Amino acid sequence: MTDRRILLLRTALLWILLELLAAAQVRSSSGDPVLWGWTRAAVAPLIWAGTTVGSSIAQIATVVTRSAELASLNRQLELELEAARTMRRIIDEDRAAQRELGSLIARLPEISSTAVPARTVFRDLERGLMIVELGGGRRIDRDSPAVASGGVVGRVIRSEGRRCWIELVTHPVAAIAVQTPDGRVQALAVGSRAGELELQFVPRTAELLRGDELVTSGADGIYPPGLPVGRVSSVRESAEAFLDIRAEPAADLATNRVVLLLDDRTVAAPVWSQTR
Amino acid sequence: MKTTLLVTAALVAQLALGLPGTAGRLTTILLPMVFVIGPPLLREERRWPHYAFALGLAWDLLLEPVVGPGTIAWSASAVAISLVVPLVADRSPRAWVVFGALAAACFILVRHLTLLPLGLAADLTWAYLLSSVVLTSLWCGLVGWLIALDLPSRWRSHRARKLR
Known part of the structure; x- marks a missing residue:
């Protein structure tokens, strides 16, 4: 920067100071120094801007706070709605369970007076296990059969309080003595990990076709005779002396909500009603 | 010292004539203007624009209602002249007339502009501006002519x- 420019800058700065000095000496019509009016005029936009920005920030903060409150309220309402939906599902399940129980009792009119209804609370099809909960405080004996609306579900293997553990018919170690409804073919139905039943000891000469119904024969001493167990799904001949037969469980083990525990097995049950 | 006395005399004479803008035609003349255009035309030291501030302060104290506008106006005239004088080689009385007119116009305009925001500015008319510029330039031209005559050397000759 040349000396001349420096001189001009200093001079201009001095002029500004002198003008401010003059403004401090002169009084306006209101009696205040003109400099005070200039200062107010210069500061007013800053004050206005500060006030506006502050007001805007306050409004934004209010909006943010309100939004947070609304978000919290919305979340609470969502939770309440979800709880209401869950409650509705439970109620629907209860109604469906009641319908299913009604249907089940209608199929077993003779034993329904002695059977104990129980609600399914847990099931593990791969392990072949189901847990049911009784309505009352009645104790259920071990090996009591459990039937659903479709047919045999399994047998009680443990009972504690209101809960009973049921070994499903598809459990690998479960075995049920079955026969065709006319009694021409008898076999032992054992569970498999595939969720199917394997019929063992069915001779090659047996007249058994795909779709044939299987019911309990009562030979095992656990299940009363005449309860539906399953339906033949495949019949194959093998190199062994017996046929390789598989069957699907009659009861829908994956969806049943209610079971009847046949505590009094003295009542015969060839009275299984086919009404649906 | 001699310059200070001359400046004081010029300010006292200006005070006697009256503040520029008041009644009377001679009040439009700016007597101290010769001390603004004189130094650059006479190739004096370059710090003379600073002295214009001192001249302006004295002007303000004696002739203006507030301190500031006169100082700004006199220093602005000095700065304007310092920018223009190096561009011209002529140092004759005619240059004194021209630079005096230029400095006077600059002084009047800047003084009016500085008084305007303070609410103290009087109406600036073309007649006043022309009168002030003409009279001040003639005054500067007279001083320049007297300096060009070099009366002391003539008197000594x-x-x-x-004596011979």
Whole structure:
């Protein structure tokens, strides 16, 4: 920067100071120094801007706070709605369970007076296990059969309080003595990990076709005779002396909500009603 | 010291004539203007624009209602002249007239502009501006002519001739 420019800058700065000095000496019509009016005029936009920005920030903060409150309220309402939906599902399940129980009792009119209804609370099809909960405080004996609306579900293997553990018919170690409804073919139905039943000891000469119904024969001493167990799904001949037969469980083990525990097995049950 | 006395005399004379803008035609003349255009035309030191501030302060104290506008106006005239004078080689009385007119116009305009925001500015008329510029330039031209005559040396020559 040349000396001349420096001189001009200093001079201009001095002029500004002198003008401010003059403004401090002169009084306006209101009696205040003109400099005070200039200062107010210069500061007013800053004050206005500060006030506006502050007001805007306050409004934004209010909006943010309100939004947070609304978000919290919305979340609470969502939770309440979800709880209401869950409650509705439970109620629907209860109604469906009641319908299913009604249907089940209608199929077993003779034993329904002695059977104990129980609600399914847990099931593990791969392990072949189901847990049911009784309505009352009645104790259920071990090996009591459990039937659903479709047919045999399994047998009680443990009972504690209101809960009973049921070994499903598809459990690998479960075995049920079955026969065709006319009694021409008898076999032992054992569970498999595939969720199917394997019929063992069915001779090659047996007249058994795909779709044939299987019911309990009562030979095992656990299940009363005449309860539906399953339906033949495949019949194959093998190199062994017996046929390789598989069957699907009659009861829908994956969806049943209610079971009847046949505590009094003295009542015969060839009275299984086919009404649906 | 001699310059200070001359400036004081010019300010006292200006005070006697009256503040520029008041009644009377001679009040439009700016007597101290010769001390603004004189130094650059006479190739004096370059710090003379700073002295214009001192001249302006004295002007404000004696002739203006507030301190500031006169100082700004006189220093602005000095700065304007300092920018223009190096561009011209002429240092004759005619240059004194022209630069005096230029400095006077600059002074009047800047003074009016500085008084305007303070609410103290009087109406600036073309007649006043023209009168002030003309009278001040003539005054500067007269001073420049007297300096060009170099009266002391002439007087010494005349005394020398008479003594012979």
